[in-house]
Amino acid sequence: MPDATIAIQRPQRWDVPFDPDMTDADVDRLLSIEPFASIDPEKFPPSTPLHGILKNDARLVKFNDGDLIVREGDYGSSAFLILSGAVRVTLENLPNKMLGRRERERTGLLGAIAQLWTNPNKPEVRNYKRGGDDDVARRDEKGATRIFLQDVPGVLGKFNTLRIEAGEMFGELAALARTPRSATVFSQGKTELLEIRWQGLRDLHRRADALRAFIDQRYRERGLVVHLRETPLLAHLSEADIDVIADATEFETYGNFDWQTAFKTARGQSAQQRLAVEPIIAEEGHYPNGLILIRSGFARLSRRYGNGHRTISYLGKGQVYGLDAIAHNWRSSEDATMPLRNTLRAIGYVDILRIPAPVVEKYILPSLPDKYMPPLIKPELEAEKPVATTPDRIDTGMIEFLVENRIINGTATMMIDVNRCTRCDDCVRACAAAHDNNPRFTRHGTIYGHHMVANACMHCADPVCMIGCPTGAIHREPTTGDVVINDQTCIGCATCANSCPYSNIRMVEVRDTRGRFILDEATNTPINKATKCDLCVDQLGGPACQRACPHDALKRVDMNDVESLAWWLNR
Numbered sequence: 412m413p414d415a416t417i418a419i420q421r422p423q424r425w426d427v428p429f430d431p432d433m434t435d436a437d438v439d440r441l442l443s444i445e446p447f448a449s450i451d452p453e454k455f456p457p458s459t460p461l462h463g464i465l466k467n468d469a470r471l472v473k474f475n476d477g478d479l480i481v482r483e484g485d486y487g488s489s490a491f492l493i494l495s496g497a498v499r500v501t502l503e504n505l506p507n508k509m510l511g512r513r514e515r516e517r518t519g520l521l522g523a524i525a526q527l528w529t530n531p532n533k534p535e536v537r538n539y540k541r542g543g544d545d546d547v548a549r550r551d552e553k554g555a556t557r558i559f560l561q562d563v564p565g566v567l568g569k570f571n572t573l574r575i576e577a578g579e580m581f582g583e584l585a586a587l588a589r590t591p592r593s594a595t596v597f598s599q600g601k602t603e604l605l606e607i608r609w610q611g612l613r614d615l616h617r618r619a620d621a622l623r624a625f626i627d628q629r630y631r632e633r634g635l636v637v638h639l640r641e642t643p644l645l646a647h648l649s650e651a652d653i654d655v656i657a658d659a660t661e662f663e664t665y666g667n668f669d670w671q672t673a674f675k676t677a678r679g680q681s682a683q684q685r686l687a688v689e690p691i692i693a694e695e696g697h698y699p700n701g702l703i704l705i706r707s708g709f710a711r712l713s714r715r716y717g718n719g720h721r722t723i724s725y726l727g728k729g730q731v732y733g734l735d736a737i738a739h740n741w742r743s744s745e746d747a748t749m750p751l752r753n754t755l756r757a758i759g760y761v762d763i764l765r766i767p768a769p770v771v772e773k774y775i776l777p778s779l780p781d782k783y784m785p786p787l788i789k790p791e792l793e794a795e796k797p798v799a800t801t802p803d804r805i806d807t808g809m810i811e812f813l814v815e816n817r818i819i820n821g822t823a824t825m826m827i828d829v830n831r832c833t834r835c836d837d838c839v840r841a842c843a844a845a846h847d848n849n850p851r852f853t854r855h856g857t858i859y860g861h862h863m864v865a866n867a868c869m870h871c872a873d874p875v876c877m878i879g880c881p882t883g884a885i886h887r888e889p890t891t892g893d894v895v896i897n898d899q900t901c902i903g904c905a906t907c908a909n910s911c912p913y914s915n916i917r918m919v920e921v922r923d924t925r926g927r928f929i930l931d932e933a934t935n936t937p938i939n940k941a942t943k944c945d946l947c948v949d950q951l952g953g954p955a956c957q958r959a960c961p962h963d964a965l966k967r968v969d970m971n972d973v974e975s976l977a978w979w980l981n982r
């Protein structure tokens with residue numbers, strides 16, 4: 412009889428180093444130069460020593476003239492330190508084509524009609540041409556694909572760029588805050604860089620005081636003031652007041668950066684079990700110590716209910732928490748102050764800014780426009796307020812469904828009202844017609860009540876599928892923000908398909924126009940490509956699925972627009 416169990420060594424953080432070729436001599440060299448030479452190794456615990464971080468969470472990378480190191484708009488999870496040579500940071504947008512992104516040509520009405528008989532009858536047909544204008548990828552010495560600029564002098568002559576030299580770091584803000592890269596950076600001549608993945612960067616940020624001060628200062632200078640200025644609540648303030656607020660603002664991070672991995676394994680747990688592991692950012696019953704601005708990620712608002720908690724809403728990027736209690740207490744006498752009425756928890760991973768309450772009272776509230784001033788909290792109404800519905804009229808069961816399944820991440824989630832849907836599949840046929848006869852979704856999915864969330868890419872606010880794509884083939888369309896895949900530069904590695912928490916990317920074997928499978932000439936194995944819904948980015952009129960539904964049963968919903976969602980659910 413076979414044994415019921417087997418014993419293996421528990422997997423450890425550094426079982427898979429960032430680069431297995433990193434040697435002790437490489438690490439010793441790094442420890443002899445700044446900023447590592449000034450970092451005190453004693454500040455690191457024995458389980459994650461400084462030497463171990465550099466050996467396992469960092470790698471040495473060499474770039475040639477014109478190689479793109481990061482592209483504006485891409486998501487990356489690492490930062491770079493220039494060891495030798497210099498790079499150029501672009502201060503204005505480069506054309507899509509130069510960056511290896513497809514220029515979108517919209518299909519007109521006649522083209523859309525012609526698709527009905529010109530589409531191939533075999534699945535996943537591609538017509539690849541070798542070389543030509545789209546040839547912006549090349550292999551590095553380890554065989555990895557790199558996108559490069561073909562005409563560096565032309566780019567330098569035509570676009571504003573900033574040269575940064577050895578000893579400088581870049582990419583750390585996007586890596587730590589999981590925001591898109593804010594600029595494209597390319598190698599000028601030959602460069603050697605140290606790339607540090609976010610796990611190591613986070614430990615260095617936590618334990619190396621000088622590095623933390625350096626990174627925080629960079630964020631204060633480059634990102635924070637812009638962020639505060641773009642916050643509607645603060646738009647009325649003078650530059651001097653914004654500067655004071657920026658100096659007092661604290662940065663905090665909660666939860667698990669790799670939330671998608673934990674999310675996949677936690678699906679079998681009860682809602683209360685999942686709630687219990689979500690870090691608390693601010694707690695019901697406590698007095699508010701600051702105004703919280705969500706910088707990235709999502710947070711759950713819940714309220715005590717019986718022995719547990721009920722989710723009543725969720726907050727995403729750009730939303731604020733705590734203003735009502737701070738404003739109430741500022742306007743009330745001391746014996747009428749109110750504590751927080753909800754608990755705010757990190758769902759997955761959240762990055763927040765906290766503006767201390769005294770700063771809010773002194774600089775923000777006195778001149779806050781009436782439209783933003785919350786009404787005084789009435790304790791007697793609070794006690795009576797039912798928790799079964801949210802202020803936005805969405806049933807709390809639906810809110811919990813959207814939060815527990817992380818559907819709140821979607822900016823174009825495909826929702827189907829199954830009471831209206833007659834299963835005619837016109838939506839699927841319209842999708843196929845718009846994509847060379849290859850539908851990019853199936854009319855199946857998770858159902859709550861009479862609403863289904865179909866298995867189609869949701870074009871997430873936090874598109875974790877984009878992290879780690881080695882060529883940047885999966886990216887956001889700069890104009891629309893849609894998450895799309897450049898078929899020309901996709902190398903079929905499946906990183907994105909494995910990362911998508913919703914299993915909304917399929918890997919397909921592609922064929923030529925005669926229907927023959929296209930094989931890798933070196934290995935004779937099929938060429939795979941990643942495919943998913945692209946919101947009909949090249950079709951006039953937007954997503955064909957939504958336009959095709961004769962019963963108005965299907966809608967692409969932005970989960971951040973709670974009002975529209977409430978209207979659609981309750982219509």
Ligand code: SF4
Nearest residue numbers: 868869870871876911
């Ligand atoms: S592929 Fe998955 S993770 Fe990426 S945007 Fe679509 S649904 Fe979100």
Ligand code: SF4
Nearest residue numbers: 880901902904905907
């Ligand atoms: S399979 Fe996905 S991650 Fe890999 S290259 Fe293609 S788009 Fe990028």
